[in-house]
Amino acid sequence: MTTTQADISRQIEAAQDGVHEHQPRLDYPAYRSSILRHPTKALQPADPEGVELWAPCFGHSDVAEAEADLTIQHAGEPLGSRITVGGRVVDGDGRPVAHQLVEIWQANASGRYAHLRDQHPAPLDPNFTGQGRCLTDADGWYKFTTIQPGPYPWRNHLNAWRPAHIHFSLFGTDFTQRLVTQMYFPGDPLFPLDPIFQSVTDPKAREALIATYEHDLTSPEFSLGYRWDIVLTGSHRTPLDTDIEEPS
Amino acid sequence: MSAAPGQTVGPFFHIGLPYAGGNELVPPGRAGAIRLHGRVLDGDGVPVPDAMVEIWQADPEGKVCRAPGSLRRDGWTFTGFGRAATDPDGHYWFSTLEPGATQPGRPPFFAVTVFARGLLDRLFTRAYLPDPAGADPLLDAIESDRRGSVIATRDEQGLVFDIHLQGPRETVFLSFPKHRGVWA
Numbered sequence A: 001m002t003t004t005q006a007d008i009s010r011q012i013e014a015a016q017d018g019v020h021e022h023q024p025r026l027d028y029p030a031y032r033s034s035i036l037r038h039p040t041k042a043l044q045p046a047d048p049e050g051v052e053l054w055a056p057c058f059g060h061s062d063v064a065e066a067e068a069d070l071t072i073q074h075a076g077e078p079l080g081s082r083i084t085v086g087g088r089v090v091d092g093d094g095r096p097v098a099h100q101l102v103e104i105w106q107a108n109a110s111g112r113y114a115h116l117r118d119q120h121p122a123p124l125d126p127n128f129t130g131q132g133r134c135l136t137d138a139d140g141w142y143k144f145t146t147i148q149p150g151p152y153p154w155r156n157h158l159n160a161w162r163p164a165h166i167h168f169s170l171f172g173t174d175f176t177q178r179l180v181t182q183m184y185f186p187g188d189p190l191f192p193l194d195p196i197f198q199s200v201t202d203p204k205a206r207e208a209l210i211a212t213y214e215h216d217l218t219s220p221e222f223s224l225g226y227r228w229d230i231v232l233t234g235s236h237r238t239p240l241d242t243d244i245e246e247p248s
Numbered sequence B: 001m002s003a004a005p006g007q008t009v010g011p012f013f014h015i016g017l018p019y020a021g022g023n024e025l026v027p028p029g030r031a032g033a034i035r036l037h038g039r040v041l042d043g044d045g046v047p048v049p050d051a052m053v054e055i056w057q058a059d060p061e062g063k064v065c066r067a068p069g070s071l072r073r074d075g076w077t078f079t080g081f082g083r084a085a086t087d088p089d090g091h092y093w094f095s096t097l098e099p100g101a102t103q104p105g106r107p108p109f110f111a112v113t114v115f116a117r118g119l120l121d122r123l124f125t126r127a128y129l130p131d132p133a134g135a136d137p138l139l140d141a142i143e144s145d146r147r148g149s150v151i152a153t154r155d156e157q158g159l160v161f162d163i164h165l166q167g168p169r170e171t172v173f174l175s176f177p178k179h180r181g182v183w184a
Helices: A005-016 A203-207 A239-243 B137-141 B144-150
Strands: A082-090 A101-106 A131-135 A141-147 A152-154 A160-162 A165-170 A179-184 A224-227 B034-041 B051-056 B081-085 B091-096 B109-116 B123-128 B153-155 B158-160
Touching (some): A101 A141, B034 B051, B034 B109, B051 B091, B081 B091, B123 B144, B137 B144
Parallel strands (some): A082 A224
Antiparallel strands (some): A082 A141, A101 A131, A101 A165, A152 A160, A165 A179, B051 B081, B051 B109, B153 B158
């Protein structure tokens, strides 16, 4: 039997009746690929120790400045609307996450990924790969120049469409803060229909995934600006430790 | 502060995350190099071909690495961080060094994170070296029939660590204190 959007929407609605959670529910059958891929046992509480209290270091030897501009990776200009996406990465105590790696990947303006497994018959753009990296500055700020990604169909159910998004990968100051998530664009009509977005059952927490249009980030005659600030979980190290270069 | 929710890496993370040499913390074959490898499996025991594993570890002396260079390795600096996507058989591998204990008397481990299409948020676990000796708060807290899921086994080239996302052999995954009450 074909699963329709109405079936999925019913499952999404049913999940809203429970406790509102701020992190995605791993057991979320409306996202059908999750059914055999979510742990069924409770997570084991652990106190971080050793390496877990530290995060990998990345530096300018790892990331070239030009990698933050996804529109200059090929000979020509990519198609679509150029955008600037910027914001600040802070930890759960509001401290900036400085000099840390931010990685992004995304579909092109037509909603197609430059990936062999993406069979959506929308055009590839020879001038757009959709991958970028940067390091946050001393105050936790990051900024990318890219192309507004398109929404795209996927095979979760009949007529399933993902809201436009940019994938983000982040590190904090300790390894337990590792985060991979997706940034969405304001006012997307696909939000209520999307099981991945709705797997975060708390509406306020979902809002934390949506960028805001910010005219101050818009460049005249060049690109529209979106602001997206990212809060990681708290660091388990005391602030003083961050001043120490070598752990003893 | 309200922590941003995670979201799945999806099926196309290969565009953005894996990179050349990501799984080679040391060049394979170098003196002391071991292979740490295994498979990521779903609840039916079927290999997951679109998963990604990251490891973060101390060096053999138990020192936490503070040197950059994991993305563009120079072949000499041990950075302690590696990233590997699974292949069509759900298999991943790292060429690395065995970590030492970061605290005297504690059994050494790799910190491990797991990502996959179909997995809505990353999972944390540990891969302890075989035959962990001495008291360990985490190992002691895990029921004996599940403890083996966080302990690597030895093979000819090094270490084997399979990750079961679900099922009778489900890996013990971890939560840390600051993961709780993340919404204030």
